[in-house]
Amino acid sequence: MPVSLTPMTETAPSTDSALPKIDPRILRSRRMLMDALVRLLAQKPFEEISIQEIADEATLNRATFYLHYPDKGSLLKAMAGARFRDLVDRRGLSFNSCEGGLRAIALGVCDYLAASPGCPGALAKMPLEDSIIAVVEDIFREGSAERPAAPGIDPELVFTTAAWAIFGAARLWLDMRERISAEEMADKIEAIVLPMLMHATQR
Amino acid sequence: MPVSLTPMTETAPSTDSALPKIDPRILRSRRMLMDALVRLLAQKPFEEISIQEIADEATLNRATFYLHYPDKGSLLKAMAGARFRDLVDRRGLSFNSCEGGLRAIALGVCDYLAASPGCPGALAKMPLEDSIIAVVEDIFREGSAERPAAPGIDPELVFTTAAWAIFGAARLWLDMRERISAEEMADKIEAIVLPMLMHATQR
DNA sequence: CGACATATGTCGTGTACACAGCATATGTTC
DNA sequence: GAACATATGCTGTGTACACGACATATGTCG
Numbered sequence: 001m002p003v004s005l006t007p008m009t010e011t012a013p014s015t016d017s018a019l020p021k022i023d024p025r026i027l028r029s030r031r032m033l034m035d036a037l038v039r040l041l042a043q044k045p046f047e048e049i050s051i052q053e054i055a056d057e058a059t060l061n062r063a064t065f066y067l068h069y070p071d072k073g074s075l076l077k078a079m080a081g082a083r084f085r086d087l088v089d090r091r092g093l094s095f096n097s098c099e100g101g102l103r104a105i106a107l108g109v110c111d112y113l114a115a116s117p118g119c120p121g122a123l124a125k126m127p128l129e130d131s132i133i134a135v136v137e138d139i140f141r142e143g144s145a146e147r148p149a150a151p152g153i154d155p156e157l158v159f160t161t162a163a164w165a166i167f168g169a170a171r172l173w174l175d176m177r178e179r180i181s182a183e184e185m186a187d188k189i190e191a192i193v194l195p196m197l198m199h200a201t202q203r
Numbered sequence: 204m205p206v207s208l209t210p211m212t213e214t215a216p217s218t219d220s221a222l223p224k225i226d227p228r229i230l231r232s233r234r235m236l237m238d239a240l241v242r243l244l245a246q247k248p249f250e251e252i253s254i255q256e257i258a259d260e261a262t263l264n265r266a267t268f269y270l271h272y273p274d275k276g277s278l279l280k281a282m283a284g285a286r287f288r289d290l291v292d293r294r295g296l297s298f299n300s301c302e303g304g305l306r307a308i309a310l311g312v313c314d315y316l317a318a319s320p321g322c323p324g325a326l327a328k329m330p331l332e333d334s335i336i337a338v339v340e341d342i343f344r345e346g347s348a349e350r351p352a353a354p355g356i357d358p359e360l361v362f363t364t365a366a367w368a369i370f371g372a373a374r375l376w377l378d379m380r381e382r383i384s385a386e387e388m389a390d391k392i393e394a395i396v397l398p399m400l401m402h403a404t405q406r
Numbered sequence: 407c408g409a410c411a412t413a414t415g416t417c418g419t420g421t422a423c424a425c426a427g428c429a430t431a432t433g434t435t436c
Numbered sequence: 437g438a439a440c441a442t443a444t445g446c447t448g449t450g451t452a453c454a455c456g457a458c459a460t461a462t463g464t465c466g
Contacts, residue, residue: 024262025423025452050413059227061454066415228422228453253443264424269445 030068032058034079037072046076081131084112088135095143095197102194105139107186109170114182129167136163140197150200158200165193233271235261237282240275249279284334287315291338298346298400305397308342310389312373317385332370339366343400353403361403368396 036057040049051072055062069075087093093108095101109132140159149155166189173185239261243252254275258265272278290296296311298304312335343362352358369392376388 023424023451028262029453051415052413059231062414063416063455064453067453071414226422226454232423254445255443265444266425266446267423270423274444 026068029058029060029064030078031082032060033065033068033075034082037075037079038083046072077131080116081135084108084132084135087112088139093139095139100190101143102197103186103190105136106166106170106189106193107182109136109166110173110182110185113170113174129164132167133160133163136166144197144200153200155200158196162193162197165189165196169193229271232261232263232267233281234285235263236268236271236278237285240278240282241286249275280334283319284338287311287335287338290315291342296342298343303393304346305400306389306393308339309369309373309392309396310385312339312369313376313385313388316373316377332367335370336363336366339369347400347403356403358403361399365396365400368392368399372396 033054036054037049040053040057049072051065052062054072054075055065058065065075069078087108091104091108093101093105095105112132137159140162141156144155144159169189169192170185173179173182236257239257240252243256243260252275254268255265257275257278258268261268268278272281290311294307294311296304296308298308315335340362343365344359347358347362372392372395373388376382376385
């Protein structure tokens, strides 16, 4: 009984956390499915893409799709998260004592939203929140791991709040009629959100 | 007992012949191994590449390598043949009543030899003959399938002879100090080899 | 609404690949 | 030549994927 694959109902698991090593075949199949979805999204809207088409594009059996994802929405979510993580890794984004870490994170979110596959109209239908928010939360969590929380403050709540704040601001920026540059927007986001985080941890 | 994979001691099987459908996992693994070898050949000489390195580069288990190839030389051979077939497919090379078919084949061989991975010095060590010759033979065979052989002539012998003639001339061209263009060389090869083939089949 | 075509979700079975381990071969160093 | 490290070739076991088939759901057309 292949119940050990744990279909992906959440965002893709972190591959660098202290989890047991994931079978490379699993990682490969998931990446192939995600890459296939990206290619198909460049051709047609999400609603018009079938599971069979995704499997065909990925050169995998349709049953394999269901070993990993319960539906195509879950794949979309996982794909969005994985692509954002790629960007985070490529840019080495982190939230530590280094100046400008938060600005870089905000810039990454803006750039990612601006470059998402599919036309901007389709962007509203993509469940980007959970995937991006979870990654940003992880960044804050890791960056604050060595510092004690300020008294009476729940750091997890602050991380979540800050992550949503960044995401919300970036979404607003994306919808702007006359859009300032991503860099400028990142500056503004940092100015607004950084005090929240500074207040939460003793730094 | 995984004896059904038939390790590749010959050139890669033709994927468009009347063979039973090959499991997509097999095709995928072989392609991954070949692509890995190409990438490694761009970095170091063939002799310095280990089986484990190829497997790692392909993100496959070393034991998987041995399911498909008895040694790295066989992989090299298969890779060379597959890449040549790719070129043949891309250019739509065939030997039929169409004028210039032989010239195009000769040009394909020249271009392929000139673009092979690794420096020209390493080219002499690559067992390109069998892979290229077999493909060219196939092209002649298919192109002459609908025509009866001339009396007293063994068409298979002629195909092989012609294929080797083309290969030999292209190799000579590659070693030329002052090399004429591939196009010019293809013209010369056609002029020399075409009468042989015309003589062998009733066209 | 019924008929039909297509897509989805699932299942049991067979096959390919991952893994750890072992014996042997090979290359390097002293 | 001996000692050692590394690579090779192979094996049995466990796991992931391919496949065909089936039941059900969904969408389209008349």
